[in-house]
Amino acid sequence: MNMLMTEWNWDDAKQVWFEEGIEEGIEQGVVKGRKKEREYFLRLLDQGLSVDEIKHHLEQNAPCA
Numbered sequence: 666m667n668m669l670m671t672e673w674n675w676d677d678a679k680q681v682w683f684e685e686g687i688e689e690g691i692e693q694g695v696v697k698g699r700k701k702e703r704e705y706f707l708r709l710l711d712q713g714l715s716v717d718e719i720k721h722h723l724e725q726n727a728p729c730a
Contacts, residue, residue, distance in 0.1 A: 709719045 706719070706723070709722055714722070
């Protein structure tokens, strides 16, 4: 059906915008989380830790903000 022939529904439009906003927000959050994890890993490497020490830190500690 041609969209020009149908009636615009603001409630449906708002719902779609809301859902797209949530998806976009989740995606941005995942990207930020991955960036923090990489930064944390690089800080551990800079400290000269062994592979086993880095594994231990990654298993035990959440990335620092």
